[in-house]
Amino acid sequence: MRALLISALTLFLLTAACQSPHIEQEFAAGLEKIRGQYAPDASLALCNAEVRKNGRGWSLVGETTVPRAAAALRALADSLLHNTYTDSLSVLPAASLGDSNWAIVRVSVAHLRRASRHSSELIDQAIMGRVLRLLKKDGGWYLTQTPYGYIGWVNGKSLTRSDSAGVARWQQASLLRVNSFDALIYSQPDNTSLPVSDAVFNMRVRKVKSRGAWTKVALPDGRTGYIASSAVKPAHIYPRAGGRSITQTARRMLGVPYLWGGNSNKGNDCSGFTQNVFLAHGIQLPRDARQQALKGQPVDPGADFSRLRPGDLLFFGKPGKITHVGISLGGPRFIHQAGDVHINSFDPADSLYNPARRKAFQFARRILKDDQ
Known part of the structure; x- marks a missing residue:
């Protein structure tokens, strides 16, 4: 009898060991589907999770900023592990932040980085007075989310931490x-x-x-x-958001140097430049060129680009991949950030002609309404 029990236990352990990689692979495949549905853009939403074999048990570990993604991940774990696991999945903001899960930028320009260290890649910036949502803390750093959804790490010395009541007082x-x-x-x-x-x-x-x-x-x-x-x-009064006024603001930034991840008049990248210009007129664009390319209405520029209006956004790259954005000045000329803010043209007869940009041009989008 004892020999039979030992054999059964051995068979069980061998079967479980064989199933472990299968379960992990099934979960990973399901995770990708859940990400595609609830968090398709990792710069705007987090959805990281896995199932781990710990001794004789399983754990669901990870974090997400999307409650519905968390529910889907738990349902996936249930289907694979039949409720026999430890649930360590968290929905951000982290409970440890309590009610003070907001912050206001207290320095002129705060840096958002990919990881919680000064040497990490700069991915965005937030300027003084911006309200950020705090997601979690790591030492002296906070994982934050901007009003337009962008997620990045900010050093706590750049922030004044607050609760929702404090944010309301500031905004009012x-x-x-x-x-x-x-x-x-x-x-x-x-x-x-x-x-x-x-x-x-x-x-x-x-x-x-x-x-x-x-x-x-x-x-x-x-x-x-x-x-x-x-x-x-x-703060609540903006200049008219018309094509001419938009381009006048853009021209004020001529010569501003390029900065990867930059989003202020001290230095910016191509989409940081366009975002700053439109923000000055009360229009909040998304952060990245590929995200801005989804806004507004498509525009037929015409063979000679004569149908472009001042303030139209121009997108560059290759089919299926947008890598650059600029602002039309009307007709073939446009202003953009590339090394510094300057003006180029699609017209070969123009002294400002840029053949590389003409070749890379993909399409235009109109953000401003016709009556603007």
């Missing part, structure tokens, strides 16, 4: 938007006084009071200072 305050490319916030209403902070285009500060040529402002972390009144506008 008398906020000002910086409309200058070279402003500073001073400790006194005097441009020879010590600076409190630099200021970048489109960033937001809270108005305390105006003093003629100077306006006293408060930063998200409570610091106060003075900025030239001419450098700020009420």
